[in-house]
Amino acid sequence: MATEPTTDQPADGPAAATGSMTALGTIAQWVDSVLPAEPTADARDAIDELIPTGDGQREYVFRFSALICLSAWIASFGLLADSGAVVIGAMLVAPLMTPIMGAAAAVVTADNRRLLRAMIIIALGTTLAIAVGWATSLIAGGSVIDVRALPGEIRGRTFPGLLDLGVAISAGAAAGYIQPRRSAIAALPGVGIAVALVPPLATVGITAELGLGEESRNAFLLYLTNLAAIIFAAGLVLLLSGFRPHQRHGRGALRKRLFVTTLAVLVVAIPLFRHTRSVIRDLRLESAVVQSVEVWDPDARIVEIRADIAGDEADIELVIVSQGEAEPAWALAELIRDRFDGPVALSVLYQGDEHFVVNAR
Structure with missing residues (x-):
C-alpha cells in the first residue's frame, strides 16, 4: 500500500530555527516600514524656509533683531514686575526658536553652511537679549543687595534643575515634529511658551547689572540647557522623520554632530543634577x-x-x-x-x- 509523502517537520526543525532567527529582522523591517525613507517635498520646504538665504537674508536678520529686542524688553519688564502673564507674552514674541530649529535641521542633514548661519543668528539674539535685560535693569531695576529680594519670576530662573532639562527635551521633540508639518504649525507657539528662551537671557542681563554673578551664571545655564536640549531632541525627531545627509560622506558627519549634541546635553546635565540634589536637601x-x-x-x-x-x-x-x-x-x-x-x-x-x-x- 502506497504511502503519501508527508510535509510535516519537527517543531525543532529548520523552519522553527529560521523563524526564531528572523524575529529581530522582522521587527527591523517593521520599523523601517513605519519610518519614512524621505521627507515630503513640503516638509523639506518648511525646513529650508526657516532661515532665508540670498536677498532675503538681510531683511530676515533685521526683523529677527527687532523681535528679539522687543521680546527681551517685554520679558525684562515682566520679570521686574513679577508678572508671569507678561513674561508669557514675551515668549510668544521671541523668534529664537526659528534659528534653533534651523540648527537642528543642519545637524541631521550635515549642512555646514546652514549650521554656521543658524549659530551666528543664535549668538546675535543671545547677545541682544542679554544687553536689553542689562539696560532695562539699569533704568528700572533699582538696587538689590539680597537675592531673596528679587522678584519670584527672576529667582525662578536662577536655579535650574533636571526638571528644566526634561521640559526642554520634550519641547524640542514637539518642535521637531511640528516644524515640517504645516498643518500642525499652529501648535508651535505653545512650544515657545513651554520652553523659555528669552526670559532666562533677560534674567542674565538683569542679575549681571545688579552684581549677582552666581544668579547670572545660573540663568545662562538654564538658557544653555534649553538650547542644547532643543537641538538634540528636535534633531532626533527630524532624523526619525526622514531628514538625512544627501552625500555619502555626510553620514559620518551626522554621527559626529549627534555625538556632540548628546555630549552637550550631558555636560549641562551635570550642574543641573547638582542643583536638583541641593534643592532636595534644602527641602529635607x-x-x-x-x-x-x-x-x-x-x-x-x-x-x-x-x-x-x-x-x-x-x-x-x-x-x-x-x-x-x-x-x-x-x-x-x-x-x-x-x-x-x-x-x-x-x-x-x-x-x-x-x-x-x-x-x-
Missing part, C-alpha cells in the same frame, strides 16, 4: 525644621524661615511666634540635628503672641 532640611518646631513647641508658629546647607552644616534662621515662655533653643537645635542627621547652627527670634482688643470712644 526645611521639613526637619518644621517638624522639630512642632515637637519643641506645639503652639509655635513659624513666621519666617531661612535654611541653607554649607558643606555638611545646616545654617538656620527662624522667626517664631508663640504663647507663653520659650523652650530652650538648644533643645530645638538638637531636635533638628537628629532629624537632619548633621550639625546645625541655629538662630531663633522668639516673639510672644500678644492680642489686644480695645475701644476708643
Whole structure:
C-alpha cells in the first residue's frame, strides 16, 4: 500500500530555527516600514524656509533683531514686575526658536553652511537679549543687595534643575515634529511658551547689572540647557522623520554632530543634577525644621524661615511666634540635628503672641 509523502517537520526543525532567527529582522523591517525613507517635498520646504538665504537674508536678520529686542524688553519688564502673564507674552514674541530649529535641521542633514548661519543668528539674539535685560535693569531695576529680594519670576530662573532639562527635551521633540508639518504649525507657539528662551537671557542681563554673578551664571545655564536640549531632541525627531545627509560622506558627519549634541546635553546635565540634589536637601532640611518646631513647641508658629546647607552644616534662621515662655533653643537645635542627621547652627527670634482688643470712644 502506497504511502503519501508527508510535509510535516519537527517543531525543532529548520523552519522553527529560521523563524526564531528572523524575529529581530522582522521587527527591523517593521520599523523601517513605519519610518519614512524621505521627507515630503513640503516638509523639506518648511525646513529650508526657516532661515532665508540670498536677498532675503538681510531683511530676515533685521526683523529677527527687532523681535528679539522687543521680546527681551517685554520679558525684562515682566520679570521686574513679577508678572508671569507678561513674561508669557514675551515668549510668544521671541523668534529664537526659528534659528534653533534651523540648527537642528543642519545637524541631521550635515549642512555646514546652514549650521554656521543658524549659530551666528543664535549668538546675535543671545547677545541682544542679554544687553536689553542689562539696560532695562539699569533704568528700572533699582538696587538689590539680597537675592531673596528679587522678584519670584527672576529667582525662578536662577536655579535650574533636571526638571528644566526634561521640559526642554520634550519641547524640542514637539518642535521637531511640528516644524515640517504645516498643518500642525499652529501648535508651535505653545512650544515657545513651554520652553523659555528669552526670559532666562533677560534674567542674565538683569542679575549681571545688579552684581549677582552666581544668579547670572545660573540663568545662562538654564538658557544653555534649553538650547542644547532643543537641538538634540528636535534633531532626533527630524532624523526619525526622514531628514538625512544627501552625500555619502555626510553620514559620518551626522554621527559626529549627534555625538556632540548628546555630549552637550550631558555636560549641562551635570550642574543641573547638582542643583536638583541641593534643592532636595534644602527641602529635607526645611521639613526637619518644621517638624522639630512642632515637637519643641506645639503652639509655635513659624513666621519666617531661612535654611541653607554649607558643606555638611545646616545654617538656620527662624522667626517664631508663640504663647507663653520659650523652650530652650538648644533643645530645638538638637531636635533638628537628629532629624537632619548633621550639625546645625541655629538662630531663633522668639516673639510672644500678644492680642489686644480695645475701644476708643
